[in-house]
Amino acid sequence: MTVSLQDKSVYNLILKCIDKQVPVPEFLNLYKEFYSEKFSTVLGNDNSENDINNTIEVSNNLSDDFVRLLNSKKSIIIAEYLTEILFVNYNSDLIKSFMPKLSSVHENRMLVHFFSRASLHLRTLKDKLIIDQLNKDLSDSIIPNLLTLEVDPTDKELIVTLFKFLQATLNLATSTIVLSAQYSDGSQDLLRKLSKVNKLLYRKTSQTLDTKLLFKDSKHMIKDTRHEYISSPSITSPQFISSPLSMMKTPMSTSGTSAAKYKDLKLLRYYKNIWLNNKIIKWEPINSDFLARYASISNSIFQENAPSPQITDGLLTDLIETSFTCFAQFVSNKQYHQTNANLNLLERQWIIFISKHLPILVLKHSSSNPQVVTSALEKIDTKVIKAIKAYYSEKDDMKNRNEDLFEDYPTASFDIRHDFIKSLIMLGLQPPQFINDFLRDDQILDPKSLPTTDDLFIQTQQGTQEIISNIPTFITDSLNSLELQSILNHSNEPNNGIHQVFLNFESISPTKQKEFSESVLSTLSEAIDSLNFPIITKLCALLSFNFSHSLTSILSFCTLSEFVKLIMKFVDNQWSSAIATKKEDSDDSDEATNMSLSFSWALLLLINLHQIYDISLVNASLTDGNINLENSFSTAFISQLSDIPDEFILEGGNPKDTEAQLKSHKLIQAWLSDLFVNGSISDNLMQSTDAKQLASTVPFIFKQVLYALEINAVADFDSIIGGVEYFLQPFMLSGLIKICFWLEDYLLHLKYADKQDDLINKVFKILDTIFNPNTLNEDSQTFHKAVLRVNAVRLLKIFRQFKKEPQTNYGVYSSDSQEHSVLDSLIEKMVAVLGFSPIYYVDPRLLSSDSGYSQQKPLGYDRFMIFKENPVNKIMTNQINSFWNLHSSTYYNLDYLKEVINLVTPIRFLTDAIQTLDYKLTTYGVPAIRNKMASIESEHVFDYLFYFLVLYDCETQIDAARMIQLFEDDTEYNDIYYKRLAETSSHTEENIPTKNPVKMEEENRTKTEDLQDDDIDMLFGENETSTHIAEEEVRIIDDVFEPKKYDEGRALKRDSFGIILHDMKTLHSISYKNGNISKEEYDRVNKYHDKYLHMLKACVF
Incomplete structure (x- = not known):
């Protein structure tokens, strides 16, 4: 063949190789030949x-x-x-x-x-x-x-x-x-x-x-010195590090009988504790069948036992004792072993469970025998009581530190036992004197000061107490008379009834908390259905502030997913469909303001639910036929809170559509002109841009303003200040949400990009204008404070970093400045909004310390931190050793464990835990046993681990049924996966045979020999002597894979340990069939897969 080399190029060479589907290793030989012929001269x-x-x-x-x-x-x-x-x-x-x-x-x-x-x-x-x-x-x-x-x-x-x-x-x-x-x-x-x-x-x-x-x-x-760490070649080193807790005392006998007895006596309490912790952290309802499910834990795990008794006083006694023991272990671990975390939401959930839900269970299911409670409290171990008292005493010391320099005598603190007994007294289950009789060694209370009924009451303007008999009507009437800006004033007892209830929510009796929570959800649902914008606005505002932990308590009494879906339905669908009609029917400015604020408050509440309570909006969309995930505004908006695009497109518009681009451009031009040139916003512009559109329009404008400052494209800075002041108008407030999140990265960019002092001064003046305005519309005041709270911790951290360098002398934000600088005002503003009402995942010292950099322990601005003295490998080693030791301590603090799993990824956590435990049990047995334990006893370690994995993955019996179906009937998935893996096989391995292996081997050998015999010139022309078979049978790579049918179970549990285990089994099955792994390795994965499946079928959810 004679083809001129002048027509050849590596571009054409590679395209020809793609057409001929040349394997990668053979391509390199062709390239070398091409290079030598083309360039040797x-x-x-x-x-x-x-x-x-x-x-x-x-x-x-x-x-x-x-x-x-x-x-x-x-x-x-x-x-x-x-x-x-x-x-x-x-x-x-x-x-x-x-x-x-x-x-x-x-x-x-x-x-x-x-x-x-x-x-x-x-x-x-x-x-x-x-x-x-x-x-x-x-x-x-x-x-x-x-x-x-x-x-x-x-x-x-x-x-x-x-x-x-x-x-x-x-x-x-x-x-x-x-x-x-x-x-x-x-x-x-x-x-x-x-x-x-x-x-x-x-x-x-x-x-x-x-x-x-x-x-x-x-x-x-x-x-950031707070995030320094030490690397390790492996986070699962088999070297044993002693657990901080004492070793478990276990019998030395290895007989089957003693093993079963050990399993029953020692592990049943652990299984109950894991079950309770999962129930609470996942917001699962404490409903009528709660006790029945708790009672069946033993039978589900230890199936050789006799049937458990029916719900009795003895069962309630066991539940109360177990709950206090579990809580004590939880706070003890938090106090001594989790100094690198600021996790306090699960603690609040535990307090609500013990102080509110347990008394309701006693009320509903006990025989009215007062000995049920006294017997349970007396059975609580003294070490449990000591741990609880020590934790509360330390919390009180932190609160009161430096408040009284002359106080030398420690005082007894109130703790969760007091809260539990107070609730029992409200429900008439114990007499008032019981609290002093039982807690005589602790803080003494006047029994006459304790409420002895579960009535819900408020204080009238005349100073008298009014009992609320009809809670739904009370909620509606109070909301109608509530002035939203009044909830910012806490100096005096508020006049509005519902505001009083939210501020004093912790002191309400358990039964009335439950009734009030259900009524709030019902009222909100009715308001959304009827599009009552003022009620939606006020309820979402009260819930967003979480006064007296009210939102957390309400969530514990309702079905969380239904609550989220309700708000998503309003934000995504009902508000948009109603806004056009409402605007046409009414020119009332108050009505327009209520419409805008209702959207802004509902969206802000969703952000709180997602960020603070870790509620997945994607999962909520997948399980609700009324919410389209692809078109869900709330899901898309919240998933990209900190991102403001460089190119603006109208909400719902197609970025590739020319007409949509033109409309978007005209809208931005109009806003820029009105804000920064004309100095006023036209009525037409306000009416054509609703709150949902402004949620993305305002942040885009803000970003462009700051970028214009960076390149000195702003001639009149005062016009910029005047323009951004409009962002504080009620109808534009939704735009502040993304600004608060995007600023985090932008300010870091300013801090470390060596920008001019003048630019930084101007940026802080703009921030002071929108974060700390001199005057604010009364309709904007409440939302302004609420929106600053959502990312105040992160912004506070960055503001303090700017103030960290005393050697610089910036006029605006220098710590050496004698005047009250703009930066000081911003820091004070962030601290103030954080301290306005309870907030979670925050180091309490943030609210009392100006900077904290001189303190021995650095301030923690994150939920979970990696320090030099406590790197990831050490955290994981301690966790796995706790599994190995058969200690339950690790499983008490599921919030901490969840952060570790998310940090190292579920698949890494699972594989490292199983690998290391397998090695330790095979090599050492279980610690504290003189000789190795029998295999049946060592297996308890894996039983315990897999019980945790299953409960971590599944919340309900429906979840478990979906997972079981996936494990037992997944032929379609396996066929597609097998085919896909075969088609994308690496060039270093043979393609996975899908036909007769011998025939495939012969065909591959023939194709390889033919390719080697062909001259390189064939790549630039047709090779007449080629003996290739039909092109469709020569497959190197396929860019388009056959799509897999949507599987809701797999989608909802996409990051679960069960999916990981099942995919591991699928991969190992393929590898074993191809001779790439040993039967021993294949059997080991199958064993874990089967153990998970067995536990999945046995567990009570």
């Missing part, structure tokens, strides 16, 4: 200037073709071909030419695959010659171009693969890489994007950058 082996110039020209031409290919939107096998050329057949000149052009590649899907394949190769690279060559290129070509790569912060997959590639290259560095200071900003910008996507990879990469990179003529990279 041009490139010599000397170092002459002419030869160097020719090398540069060839490399540039090749790299230009690489960029064209990556942007061509063709098969992703292109990325694999290029990985072979660039990194397997390493060429330093080609790397130097190609890496600067990476920024010209806009096809992110191709980049993701390229970085992934390159990372995989570099991690396994052993060739010392190539490693030496690569080290020479790291500082000049590879690292600088990676750090300056512009990455869309919303493309999470690209961010992760980029950093994995960066980490793989840095791991091959044999010495510190010195870079110019200009690359420092790029590295920090990329790290900030990574921190939002993958916290664990962020921490690993941060340390790698700190140790491997050095930026000359610059300070060291700014690090």
Whole structure:
């Protein structure tokens, strides 16, 4: 064959290889042949200037073709071909030419695959010659171009693969890489994007950058000392670290009888504790069958036992004793072993359960025998009481510290036992004197001061108490007379009844709390159905502030998912459909204000439910046929709270539609003109832009204003101040939500990007205008305070970082300034809004300390923190050792354990826990046993672990049934998965046979021989001697996979341990059939899969 080489290029070569479906390893041979024939006459082996110039020209031409290919939107096998050329057949000149052009590649899907394949190769690279060559290129070509790569912060997959590639290259560095200071900003910008996507990879990469990179003529990279940590080669080292709790005393006998007895006596209490903790943390209702389910725990786990007795006083006694024991262990762990976390929501849920729900259970199910309670309280272990008293005493000490310098004598504190007994007295289950008789060694109360009925009452303006007999009517009437701005005033007892109830919610009797909670939900539902905007506004406002932990208590008495769906239905559907009609029917400005505020308050309440109470809006959408997940405004908005796009498009508009783009552009132009030029907003503009649209329009305008300041494009700064003041108008308040979240990243950018002092001064003046205005419309006052609370902790942290440097002398925010600076005002504002009503996941010192940087223990601004003295590997080791020790302590603090699981990812947590426990039990047995335990006793460790896994995954029997169905009848999923895995097989392995294995092997051998015999010229013309079989049977890669039918069970439990285990079994089954793993490894995974399934069927939910 004779085809002119002048017509050949690597671009055409690769396209021909794709058409012929050439395997990746064979492609490299073809490329080498092509390179030799094409350039051997041009490139010599000397170092002459002419030869160097020719090398540069060839490399540039090749790299230009690489960029064209990556942007061509063709098969992703292109990325694999290029990985072979660039990194397997390493060429330093080609790397130097190609890496600067990476920024010209806009096809992110191709980049993701390229970085992934390159990372995989570099991690396994052993060739010392190539490693030496690569080290020479790291500082000049590879690292600088990676750090300056512009990455869309919303493309999470690209961010992760980029950093994995960066980490793989840095791991091959044999010495510190010195870079110019200009690359420092790029590295920090990329790290900030990574921190939002993958916290664990962020921490690993941060340390790698700190140790491997050095930026000359610059300070060291700014690090948050509160998040320092120590890396470890493994977070599951088999080395034993003693648990802080005492070792469990277990019998030394290994007989089957003693093992069963040990299991019954020791573990039943643990299983009950895990069950209770899961019930509470998941907001599962404490309904009429609660006691029956609690009673059946023993039978479900220990099926050899006799049937448990019916619900009796003895069962209530056991539940009360178990609850207090569980709570004591919970607060003890929190007090001594969780100094790196600020988790207090689950503690409040426990308090509500013990002080409100337990008394209701006693009221409904006991025989009215007062000995039920006294017997339970007397059975509580003295160590349990001591732990509870110690915890409450320390909390009181923190509150009262420095309040009385002359107080030398400690005073007894009230604790949860007092709350429990007070509720019993309200319900008539105990006499008032009982509290002093039983708690005689603690704080003494006047029995006459204790309410002895469960009546709900309020204080009238005349100072008398009025009993509320009809709660639903009371709620409606009080809301109608409530002035929203009045809830900001706590100096005196409020005149409004419902406001009083919310402020004193903790003191209400359990039965009335339950009735009031159900009535609130009913009133809200009726208001939404009838589109009563004032009622919706006021109820959402009262709930959002969580006065006296009222929202938390109300959520414990209702079905949480129904509550969320109700508000989502209003935000996503009913408000939008009603707004046009309401506007046409009424020109009343008050009505328009109520419509706007109802949307803003409902959206803010949803954000609180999602962020504070960890409620999944996606799951709520999937289980509600009335909510379309794809078109759900609330789900999309809340999932991107901190993102303000660079291009604006109208709500519901298509970004690719020219007409939508034009309308969006005109709307923004009109707003910019009215806000910053005309100085007033036209009626037409206000009427054409509703609160839902303004929720994204205002943040976009705000972002553009700050960006204009950065490039000195603002001529009149006063007009900017005047314009942003309009953001505080009631109908525009929804726009403040995203601003509060987006500012977090922007202020960090200002802090560490060496911006001019004048720019920072102007930014803080703008923030002071919208965060701390001199005057505020009375309709805006309440929402303004509420919206600042949602991200006040994060903003407070950043504001204090600006104040951290006393050597600077910024006129606005210098800590040396003698005047009351703007920054001081902003800090005080954030502290004030946080202290207005209860808030969770906050270090209490934030509200009493101005900065806290001089304190020995740094202030914690996050739920969960990684410190140098307590790194991730140590946390995981302690957790797994607690599983191994058969201690229940780990499972009490499910909030802490949940944070650990989310941090290391569920799949990593599960595989590390199982792997390590398997090793420890095989090698050591169980601690505190002189000899190894029998296998049946060691198996208790895994029984206990899998009981936790199943309860962690499933909340109801319906969840469990879906999971069981997935485990037992998943043939369709397995067929699709098997087919997909076969089609995407790596080039290092044979394709997975889907036909006769012998026949497939013969066909593959024939195809390989034919390819090797063909001349390279066939790639540029038809090969007449080719003996390939039909093209459809030669498959290398398929970009389009057959879609899998929607499976609601799998979708709802997408991150569950059960799905992970089931997918592990599927993969191991395929690998075992292909001879890639041993039968022992396959059987081990099957064993865990079966154990999970068995526990799934046995558990009571």
